Amino acid sequence: MLTILFDHNSPILQDYETRYIINNYASLFNFDIYEIVDCFKGSIIGIGSHKERSIYTEGNKLDLTWNQWLQDDIEDIKTDKSELANNAYKSLEIFKLLNMDVLCTNNERLLNIKGNMLSFGKLYIISEEYILETFKSYSAGSGAxxxxxxxxxxxxxxxxxxxxxxxxxxxxxxxxxxxxxxxxxxxxxxxxxxxxxxxxxxxxxxxxxxxxxxxxxxxxxxxxxxxxxxxxxxxxxxxxxxxxxxxxxxxxxxxxxxxxxxxxxxxxxxxxxxxxxxxxxxxxxxxxxxxxxxxxxxxxxxxxxxxxxxIVKLTSDILFMTEKSELSDDTIKEILRKEDPARYNVAREVIDLSEDLWIHDWRINQCTPFSSTMIQIQTNKGYSLYDPILSVxxxxxxxxxxxxxxxxxxxxxx
Known part of the structure; x- marks a missing residue:
């Protein structure tokens, strides 16, 4: 099920015909759609799902946990005292709190960071101009x-x-x-x-x-x-x-x-x-x-x-090393024995065969993810990383x- 959040006072929902189409898509294809009615109180009214929810925020107490690379963009919006930026930041808070899939908006501050957000796979920010196309695309992709x-x-x-x-x-x-x-x-x-x-x-x-x-x-x-x-x-x-x-x-x-x-x-x-x-x-x-x-x-x-x-192209995880991921093998072995001693209650031969893999998996889990949708390509300019999903x-x-x-x-x- 796709969950979509429409931004504060969305003009597209004021149009009767468009709203009718959206409601039909929501009921037919199991979309869960919400509208921010009051961006300061954070009231959420279900459209397609016919549910009602309310959340309340005080100032900027809700904290967004985006990747570090997005912090500058978010901080710019957060510190901007204009009404446009204030609404943008609170929309992001609500989006994160409700764990939505798509944020539909015409807010310029949100649309300007669209590329960064998508690059890290955290959310889809879509202009209202393309929302009906998104409905059709998602529905057709799911066979409906x-x-x-x-x-x-x-x-x-x-x-x-x-x-x-x-x-x-x-x-x-x-x-x-x-x-x-x-x-x-x-x-x-x-x-x-x-x-x-x-x-x-x-x-x-x-x-x-x-x-x-x-x-x-x-x-x-x-x-x-x-x-x-x-x-x-x-x-x-x-x-x-x-x-x-x-x-x-x-x-x-x-x-x-x-x-x-x-x-x-x-x-x-x-x-x-x-x-x-x-x-x-x-x-x-x-x-x-x-x-x-x-x-x-x-x-x-x-x-x-x-x-x-x-070679068939498969998307790969791009990771950044961290202080923990660069620990020595001996140090990671000690950590594994403390975190999960039960895994070592097996024959010595099994440990010898598996321990390198355990260390590798632990080290990967400590890395910071950059993207999960990149592929490597080679053109006349040499090798480069390309995101085919975001470029489609x-x-x-x-x-x-x-x-x-x-x-x-x-x-x-x-």
Missing amino acids: FASQKFNFNRIGFNTFYVQENVRLWKHFLYFLGKQSPIQNKSIEHVRSILCHRMPFVLYSRDKIKHHSYEKFRAERQKLDYKNDIELAYYLNSHYIFLFGALDHLCVLINDVLGWGLDGRDCSIRGKKFRKQLKSKAPGLDQFLEIQSIKEWLDVITAIRHKSAHE DREIEMLFATLDAFLSFIICNK
Whole structure:
């Protein structure tokens, strides 16, 4: 169950239609939604769950226990005497006290630290502009599709994504309608891109976001997260589908404009295709050379290549050593014997085989966590750490920008 806290006097909840949609999502998909009614008394009223709770705070007595790296951001908000900062700090207090999953707000002070918060997996701070998209994404990631739930003429998986996404729907109506500039077998490439590949990418995105919510919640509650294999599966699938969608666009433009390249040479990073692109579609080639697009292509190429051909990418814990974690093995052995003497009541052979692992586990538990969602990638710039979970929405935007560019070029040149 996803628990969402709406900030003080949320405008989105004053709109009858939006509130109606939110209530429907809450009841259908088991969301627990709360609104801060009075930020000074901290009254919480349940919307979707129809529960009522109240908490009371005096000044700033509630203490936030964020990682040290966030203390500067929090301290700035705490010491700022403006009403905006005061409401922001108290919203964070309430969020932490109730152990919520998502904080929905338009408070600029909160949105400005969004990146830092997300980087450490502590909470999701979402602008009210994107909250309905969050509902849909989480629901689809948990296998609950609005189209199936409401039974709109038995709309299925593919149509759900096509109709729910405005950009996909516009392309669908134009290219698959009677006035389509594309005919013959090329139309099947368009159909496959819009109705299959893009929904696959969006579905893998939704599964990643769903599991990331669950993973971050488990970390906050100090529970074991049991679905790492699912998260890794959808993460690797996402990059394979995403890169496949880009290559399919290359196949489409080669087929529609009759460039005559072999299908195996039609790749977004293929030398023959890029040479043809530079010659016959210089504007499109310049688009792919935009710095942000080029860097994005470098990253997804590196991840996809590993997922498809070499070592499968898995997210890893990034830890900082502490004074305790750097204790000697002999000192840790003494600590283990005092903390859990029962573990040493076994045969000497078992101790000899297991003690190094016990020491390692104890040392890891003393480290300070930095992130649990990083992967290491290698591009032309060398090795770097990359967070694919927190970058997944940006990657979707980049993919749609590329889709729009390719299809617009076809319209203008067909």
